[in-house]
Amino acid sequence: MNHVVLVGFMGSGKSTVGPLLAERLGRPFTDLDARIERESGAAVAEIFAREGEAGFRARESAALTRVMAEEPQVVAVGGGAPLADENWRRMREANVVVALLAEPQTLAGRLQGSLHRPLLREGVPAAIERLLPARLARYREADLVLDTDGRSAAAVASAIQDALPDGALHRVAVPVHGRGHEVVVGRRLQHLAGPALRHAGVQGTVVIASDASIAAQHAAPLKAAVEAAGLRTACYALPAGETAKTIGAVTDFYRFLAGAGVDRQGAILALGGGAVGDACGFVAATWLRGVPLLQVPTTLLAMVDSSIGGKNGINLEDGKNLVGTIHQPCGILDDITHLATLPDRAYRASWAEVIKSAIIADTNLFDVLARGASPARSRDGEYLGRVIAATCAIKARVVAADPFEAGERAILNYGHTVGHALEAALGYGSLAHGEAVAWGMQVAADLSWRSGRCPESVVRAQEQMLRDYGLLDRPPRVDPARVFAAMRHDKKAQDGEVRWVLLTGIGHAEYGCRVPFEDVERSVAAVLA
Amino acid sequence: MNHVVLVGFMGSGKSTVGPLLAERLGRPFTDLDARIERESGAAVAEIFAREGEAGFRARESAALTRVMAEEPQVVAVGGGAPLADENWRRMREANVVVALLAEPQTLAGRLQGSLHRPLLREGVPAAIERLLPARLARYREADLVLDTDGRSAAAVASAIQDALPDGALHRVAVPVHGRGHEVVVGRRLQHLAGPALRHAGVQGTVVIASDASIAAQHAAPLKAAVEAAGLRTACYALPAGETAKTIGAVTDFYRFLAGAGVDRQGAILALGGGAVGDACGFVAATWLRGVPLLQVPTTLLAMVDSSIGGKNGINLEDGKNLVGTIHQPCGILDDITHLATLPDRAYRASWAEVIKSAIIADTNLFDVLARGASPARSRDGEYLGRVIAATCAIKARVVAADPFEAGERAILNYGHTVGHALEAALGYGSLAHGEAVAWGMQVAADLSWRSGRCPESVVRAQEQMLRDYGLLDRPPRVDPARVFAAMRHDKKAQDGEVRWVLLTGIGHAEYGCRVPFEDVERSVAAVLA
Secondary structure, three states: OOOEEEEEOOOOOHHHHHHHHHHHHOOOEEEHHHHHHHHHOOOHHHHHHHHHHHHHHHHHHHHHHHHHOOOOOEEEOOOOHHHOHHHHHHHHOOOEEEEEEOOHHHHHHHHOOOOOOHHHOOOHHHHHHHHHHHHHHHHOOOOEEEEOOOOOHHHHHHHHHHHOOEEEEEEEEEOOOOOOEEEEEEEOOHHHHHHHHHHOOOOOOEEEEEEHHHHHHHHHHHHHHHHHOOOOEEEEEEOOHHHHHOHHHHHHHHHHHHHOOOOOOOEEEEEEOHHHHHHHHHHHHHEOOOOOEEEEEOOHHHHHHHOOOOEOOEEEOOEEEEEOOEOOOOEEEEEHHHHHHOOHHHHHHHHHHHHHHHHHHOHHHHHHHHOOHHHHHOOOHHHHHHHHHHHHHHHHHHHHHOOOOOOHHHHHHOOHHHHHHHHHHHOOOOOOHHHHHHHHHHHHHHHHHHOOOOOHHHHHHHHHHHHHOOOOOOOOOOOHHHHHHHHHHOOOOEOOEOOEEEEEEOOEEEEEEOOOHHHHHHHHHHHHO | OOOEEEEEOOOOOHHHHHHHHHHHHOOOEEEHHHHHHHHHOOOHHHHHHHHHHHHHHHHHHHHHHHHHOOOOOEEEOOOOHHHOHHHHHHHHOOOEEEEEEOOHHHHHHHHOOOOOOHHHOOOHHHHHHHHHHHHHHHHOOOOEEEEOOOOOHHHHHHHHHHHOOEEEEEEEEEOOOOOOEEEEEEEOOHHHHHHHHHHOOOOOOEEEEEEHHHHHHHHHHHHHHHHHOOOOEEEEEEOOHHHHHOHHHHHHHHHHHHHOOOOOOOEEEEEEOHHHHHHHHHHHHHEOOOOOEEEEEOOHHHHHHHOOOOEOOEEEOOEEEEEOOEOOOOEEEEEHHHHHHOOHHHHHHHHHHHHHHHHHHOHHHHHHHHOOHHHHHOOOHHHHHHHHHHHHHHHHHHHHHOOOOOOHHHHHHOOHHHHHHHHHHHOOOOOOHHHHHHHHHHHHHHHHHHOOOOOHHHHHHHHHHHHHOOOOOOOOOOOHHHHHHHHHHOOOOEOOEOOEEEEEEOOEEEEEEOOOHHHHHHHHHHHHO
């Protein structure tokens, strides 16, 4: 991480806990008010008297900007500083924000005699009653939220240390109208789950749903962290893989929720890959007409793709994802530590969606990826954090512009027309989704060039990158006629006619393209031969 | 109806078709442009030249207002008149608006030589290209939309006559944010279904879903009318009653949709009572992540209550409506002719929800109901139209203010706390829902009086009205302890504590009320003894 920023009301203990935490972490401690006093040569109360609250707030914002640019430290900020949106944005950028809370009577007890504080001149209880509600609403948006009542400063510092993520956070806003939320990318994020759920209004039982093998690897720390945030939990094991996405599995899940008494104050936490996310998303959308959903994806594919956008899907015998809704999660925690244990083939296949996002929408990310095959192979945490966040940002932007998939969102289907058709023609499970998409991307790129939309160099650059990331290993053996038949049955086809997403250059694509079928035949033959 | 208003582009045939239709209907015909010319003593072209388009539009609005206040007639209005929202509102109020469409080349052919029309001075093809798109968007919102290409004026007039509803329409807007739609109340509304679906973007297969007995009574004319609007249809029979609301029935429905190839251009038309509406609502919300839903309720209860608000629900063995979503319909057609064949007990029970709506929110409606027991008993069409529209308006207002049931919408649960508990304690089906709600309303009213919120006269007035409408016939024989137990298990209870909706007077209620349990015991004893 960069900084640990402590926020909280006057009397919550920031300037006592701060130095203890800084010592434990081996970093400097900065009290923002003290820094303002030193830099201005005047006490806070004097600044208030001379320049009014507005004058003080301007100095506070300026000092915050300077401190945030310094080396990593523990920073305690004044109780009112988080209220300004610009300050809040600055405090959160890459940092971990920790809120210390206390009951009003605890605060009052600690503040007795603090008459030098300018905002307490009306008297301590009156000031608390006036200021606390609006501030609490903001503090509760922090990454970590700790109650300090009845706990020593040392105990609070120790609890913070235990709960901190490892290293910096990347944040990606998903500004879907009326359902905005955030993707947080980082390492060891389990303690962010409880505050995120509480912020979404959850007060009841949090059902941590996963398949048995993922649960065995990752559920325990998450469960403990959610309970430490004061929420009840229940664990539910979904069947492994696509079996989780059947009507039968969903019905069993409903029965479990009924038995566990999960009401509208409850929530579902989806811990797993795309299938777990899909099943949990559908159940969260439909249980009691919708309960909050927190996505904690454990695969690279789910992190950069399926967890974002709210789409969920259940399979019928007649086809995949025929049943589903669009239900936005209240948050997404991409914990990179989960990727360490991901099997090699699944990990490698996931890069297809990352490369897809870059080539349709982000030249810069494409350049980063071009230099990154080696850190990708070694699963380097810093590289992963940066690339995952950039990929999530592309999807977040497209989804926010088109939440109900009425237009632009189709661009994300680049490579998927042939990709899905290959999966269907070969039988699901024969190719990993990403492997199929990589082949589909090559067909789509070839078709883009063949239809005069982009130069051949684009096709070659994409092919090179897919190969560098371990994809396009060996062409699947499939009868092209079966691929064409599957394409025409795809649910995205309109009256049996396929609309293509095609490249116009690296970082640029267009959707809804119609191309002559002979060109499709030629591209399929050229790529899959 | 009051008027039949013909709208359409210049050349669509309004002034040819209008007199023929008027003759068939035995009413006067008014051409609004001719009326303006007569009243102003100047040709339209002269008014345009002298006063500009704005001057003409002001005269047009004024003339429209006057004509709409006259005796029922067939009125043809100028092609641009519907564009002003205020004109559009006036044309639609209680009237049937019929749009005549034609292909641009048909219009161009009919308009050759019409050089006196001021908007055609730029040349016919140019004027059509400039004006038609915006106007078409408005024309397509009409109640009936007819293509006139290749049809004689007589044939068009005959087709309109065949498609017209019987009598006036009542319209109730449901202004849910981003998903606004309308309830239309009237007689013989089947021909409104096709245009409503097309306006919602439907181009594919419309699945008319119903149970077998309702389908036998009402599906044929609806199917024919939807097909006459150029849409494909498929009919699906749900199991009767609550059986339609099971996971098994929903899965069968999905399989049918897959087999029928219903894609995102398709829609579901729910023809039936509350159970059909619930099952269809859930399936429409979840098929391919949501397809449009048109509600055509066939019971009084579904018309005034369950079809409005978008709530749907599926039952589990563990409880009713545990699974569901909130998915707003694209329209609701309350065709009163469907009520003629409704069994007596179901019809009578439905009045509980009507009386509930009045007593919680509408003093005027309460007065209307107080004088209406006799026309209600004889199922008088005019009385039903008026009362259904007023009841829908109450629900529409509450739902629009609180689409996701976060607060105020709770007021609609008046009488339902004890009502649901009675249904559960006696076993579902023993009492009709409305019968149980009527008893619940009496307990809630007694409790309102007992807790000092309203005078006893309110309790007596409600009781009198419920009895006048054939409710509160004989108290159900039930152990109060079982009622209390069921109340605590209701999904609206918070941590086992019941929050009540109580009256503060006729037409006024408040929600979230807490009352001492002893008072509840006394009220239950007093009412159910």
